[in-house]
Structure formats: C-alpha cells, structure tokens
Amino acid sequence: MKKYILAIDQGTTSTRAIIFDENAKAVSYAQKELHVFYPENGWVEQDAQDIWQDTKYVCKRAVEKAAIKADEIAAIGITNQRETIILWDKETGNPIGRAIVWQDRRTSGYCKELKDDGLEELFQSKTGLVLDPYFSGTKLHWLLKNNTAAVMRAKAEELLCGTIDTYLLWKMTGGKVHATDATNASRTMLYNIKEGKWDKELLEILEIPEQILPAVKDSSCMFGTTKKEFLGVEIPITGIAGDQHAAMFGQACFKEGMVKVTYGTGCFALKNIGSEFKQSKNKLLTTIAYQLNGKPVYAIEGSIFIAGAAIQWLRDGLQIIKHAAKTEEIAKRVSDNGGVYMVPAFTGLGAPYWEPSARAAIVGMTRDVTYEHIVRAALEAQAYQTKDLLNAMMEDSGQKIFEIRVDGGMVENNWMCQFLADMTGNIVNRPQIIETTALGAAYLAGLHVGLYQSLQEIEQNWQLSRKFEPNMSEEEKTELYTGWKRAIARVL
Numbered sequence: 001m002k003k004y005i006l007a008i009d010q011g012t013t014s015t016r017a018i019i020f021d022e023n024a025k026a027v028s029y030a031q032k033e034l035h036v037f038y039p040e041n042g043w044v045e046q047d048a049q050d051i052w053q054d055t056k057y058v059c060k061r062a063v064e065k066a067a068i069k070a071d072e073i074a075a076i077g078i079t080n081q082r083e084t085i086i087l088w089d090k091e092t093g094n095p096i097g098r099a100i101v102w103q104d105r106r107t108s109g110y111c112k113e114l115k116d117d118g119l120e121e122l123f124q125s126k127t128g129l130v131l132d133p134y135f136s137g138t139k140l141h142w143l144l145k146n147n148t149a150a151v152m153r154a155k156a157e158e159l160l161c162g163t164i165d166t167y168l169l170w171k172m173t174g175g176k177v178h179a180t181d182a183t184n185a186s187r188t189m190l191y192n193i194k195e196g197k198w199d200k201e202l203l204e205i206l207e208i209p210e211q212i213l214p215a216v217k218d219s220s221c222m223f224g225t226t227k228k229e230f231l232g233v234e235i236p237i238t239g240i241a242g243d244q245h246a247a248m249f250g251q252a253c254f255k256e257g258m259v260k261v262t263y264g265t266g267c268f269a270l271k272n273i274g275s276e277f278k279q280s281k282n283k284l285l286t287t288i289a290y291q292l293n294g295k296p297v298y299a300i301e302g303s304i305f306i307a308g309a310a311i312q313w314l315r316d317g318l319q320i321i322k323h324a325a326k327t328e329e330i331a332k333r334v335s336d337n338g339g340v341y342m343v344p345a346f347t348g349l350g351a352p353y354w355e356p357s358a359r360a361a362i363v364g365m366t367r368d369v370t371y372e373h374i375v376r377a378a379l380e381a382q383a384y385q386t387k388d389l390l391n392a393m394m395e396d397s398g399q400k401i402f403e404i405r406v407d408g409g410m411v412e413n414n415w416m417c418q419f420l421a422d423m424t425g426n427i428v429n430r431p432q433i434i435e436t437t438a439l440g441a442a443y444l445a446g447l448h449v450g451l452y453q454s455l456q457e458i459e460q461n462w463q464l465s466r467k468f469e470p471n472m473s474e475e476e477k478t479e480l481y482t483g484w485k486r487a488i489a490r491v492l
Contacts, residue, residue, distance in 0.1 A: 002074035005446045006062065006235070007438040008055060010080045010164050011243065012036070012101065012265040013312070015054040017062035018435065019073070020442040022451050024461050026435065027068075030061035037098065042105035042347065045098035048086045051164065052171050059231060070231040076172075077239030077445030079246035079437050080164035081265075082187045085136040087143045087150065087161045087212075093175060096150060096159065100139040103266075103305055103347040107138035108356040114138075119205065124279060126192045126199050128286030133348075133356055134303065136163060137189030141206045154212045163188070165240050166214045169223055172237065177224035179215040182291035183245035191216065193288055194277045196296065219245070219290045220444040239444030241290060243437045244268040248299065249290050250440030251405045251431065252462040254455050259393070259401055261386055262437070263410035266350075267307035269389045270299040271401070282392035283352040290444070300396060302351040302389030306344040306360075308410050310378045313346070320371045328415045331376040337480070339364040341384075341487035342377040352392045355492060363487045379416045383423040384484040390424055403427045407436040414466075422472035423480065432465040 004027070009016040016031045032054040037045040063070055083102035088095045100106070111131045114120070120131045129135055140161055144150045153159050160170070166180045185191040185198075190208065192199040196216070203210055217223060223237040241249060244262055248270045251260040256274040261267065272289055277298055279286055289299035311324045321327060341363050343349075348356035362374060390401055404426050411417055411430050421428040433439055446452040 002072055003451070004066070004068060004073045005075055005077060005442040005451060006059060006073050007077045007079065007442040007445070008059065008168065009243070009438040009441065010051060010055060010078070010168065012081045012103070015051060015058050016438065017058035018438040018442070019062050019066045019068070020439065024439060024442065024452070026433070028062045028066035030058040030065060032058050036101065040106075042108070044101040044104040044347065046084065046101055048088070048095040048099045048167055051099070052168065055168055056230065063231060070235065071233045073231070073235050074451050075236050075238040075445040075449045076226065077441030078165050078168055078237065079241055079243050079441035080168070080184070082163065082184060082242035082244065083134060083136045084164050085139045085143070085161060086164070086167045087140070087159055088167065090158055090160050093171060096147060097143065099164070100143065102134060104139065105133045105348055105356050107133040107142050110138050110141065111356070114205070123189060123202065126194065126202060127189050128186070128193050128277070128279065129189050130283065130285065130354055132354055134305070134350065135187060135189035137202070137206050137208070140208055144208065154209050157211050159212055160214075161212045162214045165242075169237060169240070172226045172230055173224040174227035179217055179223055181217055181219045181240040182288045182296055183219055183242045184240070185216045186288040187242060193286070193296065193298070218292055218294065220292055220447045222448065236449065237445070238448035239441050239446070241441060241444055244270055244301065245288070245290055246440030246444070247407055247437045248272070248440065249443055250433070250436030251407060252459045253405065254459060257399065258405070259403070260405045260407065263307045263382060263406065263408035265307065265309045267304040267382060267385055269302040269386060269393070269404075271393050273298050273300050280392070280396050282395050283354055284389070284392050284396060285351070300393055302392060304385045304389070305347050305350045307382055307385070308408070309346065310342065310344040310381065311410070314375060314378055321375060324409070325412070327375050327379060328413045330372050331379050331415050334370070334372045334376055337376050337380055338369050338373040339366070339483070340369055340373045340377045341483055342374065342381045343487050343491045344378065344381055345491055349491070352388055353488070353492065358491050361487065361491050363490055364483070379413065380419060382410065382416060383420040384481065386420060387424050387481060390426070401426060403429060405429050405431065407431065407434045409434070417468045418471075421468040421470045423477060425470050425477070427470070428468040430465045430468070432463040
C-alpha cells in the first residue's frame with residue numbers, strides 16, 4: 001500500500017529528505033550540508049549540480065533509513081529556498097554559471113536605477129514586492145547581461161531558467177517538465193499575483209524573454225512523474241511550495257489573521273490575509289501563501305535575511321561557540337545584555353528597512369563585555385527583528401496579533417522563545433513538529449493523492465509542544481527596544 005510521502009527540503013545551507021507516513025509522522029530523515037560560495041563582497045552563489053547530486057543522495061538515504069520500498073511512496077513534495085535562480089542549457093541540463101542565491105546583493109545598483117526611474121510602485125502594485133536585489137528578477141537580468149551568448153540563446157529557446165524547485169522538477173522528470181508553483185513564481189518580481197500570470201510589462205523592463213520561464217501551477221497538483229533512475233520506480237510529484245509558504249501550510253495557518261514565524265537561515269513572518277490582494281503600506285511584502293484549485297490565498301510577509309546564520313557566524317566565523325545548541329546555556333550566564341546589541345545585517349537589512357547596502361554591527365561594547373553578551377545579543381536580535389515585523393503588520397491591518405506559531409531550528413532554544421514572547425507581547429506557540437517546512441510540502445503532495453483528505457484534517461493534526469507567555473514589564477521592554485532602534489539607526 002502506498003502510504004508514505006517523500007518531502008524534499010532544499011534549503012540555503014543543506015538539502016534534506018524526510019519521509020512522512022499517512023499520519024504525518026516523520027519516519028526517516030537524511031541531510032547533506034551544501035557549500036556556499038562568496039566570490040565577492042555581497043555575492044552569494046551555489047553550484048546547481050551539487051544541489052541536484054545532494055538531492056538524489058538524501059532521497060535514496062531517507063528511503064534506506066525508513067526500511068521501505070520506493071514503490072510504497074505515494075507522492076513527492078518539494079520545498080525550496082526561494083528567489084535563488086538558475087539558468088541552464090535546455091538540451092544538456094548543465095547550468096550556465098552558478099546559481100545566484102537569494103541573499104546575493106550584486107544587483108543593488110540596478111535596483112536603485114529602477115527606483116530612480118520611478119518604477120517601484122509599478123512593481124509593487126503587480127507583484128506585491130519591493131525593488132530589492134533579494135528577488136529573482138534582477139538576478140536573472142544580471143545572468144543574461146553578463147553572458148554574451150546567453151541573451152541570443154535564450155531568445156532562440158536554447159536556455160531555461162527557474163528557481164530551485166523548477167530545476168529539481170526538471171531534473172527529476174528527465175527534462176520533461178518545466179514548471180513551478182504560484183508561491184515560487186510570486187517571489188520572482190516577474191509574476192503578476194493579482195492576474196496570475198507572468199507580466200509582459202515587467203519582463204520587458206528587465207529584458208527577460210518569457211519563453212525561458214516555467215509554467216505556473218497550483219501548489220498541490222500533478223506536476224509530473226520522476227524518471228525511473230531517480231529511485232527505481234516512477235513516483236508522482238504532486239506538491240511544490242517555497243520554504244516559507246510550505247512552513248505556513250505545515251503550521252495550518254489557514255484562517256485569516258493567523259501568523260507563523262520561521263527561524264532558519266533567515267527569519268520570515270507570514271500573516272494570512274485571505275483571498276484578496278492587499279498592498280502593504282509599511283514596506284512589507286504581499287505574496288501568495290498557497291494556491292489550491294486555481295484560487296490563491298495571500299499573505300503579508302516580513303523578511304529578515306539573517307537569523308540562524310548569525311549563530312552560524314558565531315560558530316564558524318568568530319569561533320566563540322562550538323555548537324548552536326549551547327547558545328541557550330551561554331545566554332543564561334549573564335543577567336542582561338550589558339547594553340550590547342547585534343544588528344545582523346551581513347547581507348543588508350530586509351523588512352521593514354530595505355537597505356541592501358547596510359552591514360552588520362555589534363554596538364554598545366565596553367571592557368566589561370564578554371562573549372556571553374555577544375551570544376545573548378545575537379539571540380535577542382531575533383526578537384527585536386520580529387517585533388519590527390509584527391509592528392508593521394499591525395499598522396497595515398489595524399488588528400492586534402495575539403498568537404504567533406514558530407518553527408525552524410532556532411526555536412528549540414527555550415530562552416529565545418521566551419524572550420520573543422516577552423519582547424513582542426505575544427503568546428508564542430511551538431508545535432510538536434518544528435520541521436514544518438518539509439511537513440507542509442508533504443501535506444501539499446499528500447492532499448493531491450488523497451493521503452490527507454482536507455485542510456480540516458491538517459488543522460486537527462497540528463499539536464502544541466510548548467506555549468511561551470509574555471512575562472516582562474512594559475518599562476523593561478521599552479528600554480530594550482529603544483536600544484535596538486538606536487543600534488539600527490547607527491547601521492542605517
């Protein structure tokens with residue numbers, strides 16, 4: 001009986017495969033770390049061939065570890081780091097250069113030119129996005145412009161492009177399917193999320209030929225079937241969503257007003273705003289949360305580029321911690337932050353500031369400061385950044401947020417979750433399954449093949465692991481947040 005779903009979670013720093021059963025319980029897990037290249041200041045790249053090889057490896061490993069046969073897998077779901085763009089040869093499948101990662105800032109100057117030409121409102125009104133190098137459109141423009149043969153080859157329909165999900169789908173189906181889902185399309189800055197199609201006017205501005213772009217489908221549908229060589233049998237691929245959208249789906253945020261915040265490499269807060277497009281007035285993004293049966297559900301999103309990556313930097317860059325898991329114990333060793341704030345703008349500031357040229361800073365240091373204060377400042381920064389986003393969301397909607405559902409690796413840290421509740425004044429609910437990104441991809445895939453019957457069933461599956469309630473005085477909260485705003489002002 002086909003009662004398993006294979007979820008592929010292709011992230012910024014690693015590729016994972018998780019096999020879920022019909023009760024949405026993870027039965028096996030495989031992961032491989034991914035090398036990231038930093039060829040110049042602000043440039044971030046990956047090798048698409050490595051991503052493909054790693055995907056094959058973790059999928060085979062997950063099947064072996066589950067001790068099941070591949071023909072017991074009912075469907076495959078894919079979730080991916082968003083905005084990272086790949087250009088490849090249609091015949092060979094070989095990438096044209098490296099993939100440009102979502103964190104890459106090389107098109108900052110070009111985005112400024114577009115803004116100076118008065119085009120930001122046009123882009124935002126159609127795509128829900130601000131003009132920032134974060135999104136795929138200007139990256140693709142750069143790839144085409146900086147390879148003399150690429151433009152001609154693209155026009156001659158010899159090249160294809162896409163986000164990571166599109167490339168994996170194309171490779172898994174043996175080059176038969178060139179498609180994406182509405183959530184990933186909504187992050188390219190090329191897709192009109194009100195009309196549900198690639199926007200010809202924006203493509204013309206960015207000089208991108210439409211024929212190299214993938215077909216756009218629902219998040220849960222029949223995308224294609226894997227070639228036999230992938231896992232030994234043909235398996236339908238029936239769910240695709242960008243990582244933050246998949247996490248929102250896995251958190252069962254199906255009702256208008258529900259908020260989830262994911263703490264992975266970056267931090268992303270999404271609030272369900274229902275079936276109507278609404279443009280943010282507070283520098284947040286409007287995006288497609290998920291799309292089923294041709295009907296999009298929209299979300300307002302706040303994107304922060306660096307969350308867990310700041311802890312990774314403490315471990316690998318500064319080498320002041322050995323394991324990320326130790327940060328909770330280290331933060332508890334000091335009674336306060338000692339006036340130290342870390343603004344982790346390693347690749348610019350995201351929402352609600354949108355300053356691509358900003359760089360990271362640690363401010364307020366004196367001779368009394370220890371490494372414990374710096375570790376604590378890195379954890380506190382996650383709560384301050386989240387408060388920035390939630391404040392902007394409340395200004396947009398006029399509605400107070402009472403509860404946030406959190407997920408991602410960082411939320412295993414109880415100290416951080418409690419500080420988050422204190423600083424935002426919200427109840428913070430951590431689910432039993434914090435790998436909600438992969439779970440969301442599994443739900444989307446399983447919905448189409450009938451393994452999961454409805455959104456109601458998924459809602460009932462959601463289970464609380466721990467609730468964190470605010471327990472800080474208004475005076476202390478105001479003082480700490482004022483210090484954060486001063487640190488941000490220095491960076492800006």
